[in-house]
Amino acid sequence: AQRVTQPEKLLSVFKGAPVELKCNYSYSGSPELFWYVQYSRQRLQLLLRHISRESIKGFTADLNKGETSFHLKKPFAQEEDSAMYYCALSAKSYNTDKLIFGTGTRLQVFP
């Protein structure tokens, strides 16, 4: 079965500290993974996707197939990074293309 696990509901750090939001997945096929973010009073929006291998707002995420992980990292957290972060898995088969989300991690960055 396809599943996305985010073990931390809340992660609190001080400004300038490194951040790592954990995401593990379970999927028998070739995974396509995403990080979505929801800032206060805003819609959910894409932060980054693994196939792009890009850095957005200083965040990066590397797909580790051996550990089935897609952790989100940022070396120096900023207050404006405070938001809800969701890891998502695109589970494709010949007739389906579902996007499955984890439970989310709330990141709080204190000044």
Added chain:
Amino acid sequence: EADIYQTPRYLVIGTGKKITLECSQTMGHDKMYWYQQDPGMELHLIHYSYGVNSTEKGDLSSESTVSRIRTEHFPLTLESARPSHTSQYLCASRFGGEKLFFGSGTQLSVL
């Protein structure tokens, strides 16, 4: 403006009422999705569609139904609302395997 629209933003109704949550997108996206989300919890996929006259149930069992008669329109209907249906409902769309665009959501409260 190309966007995805959900109405109403908030809905408070009594038990037993029939309701329809509207979702429309003007981006020409082929795939549309409905998610259910309780506060601070994960997003559960309840329905999705790959195109006109194509609808599938998601991972979370739901008493709601959907239709996709036009590409841009993907309404969700509850024939008889109950307090257990109280939740936030998020509509989303995308083109192919591209990023998901989310609506602002409908917060439903059933008394």
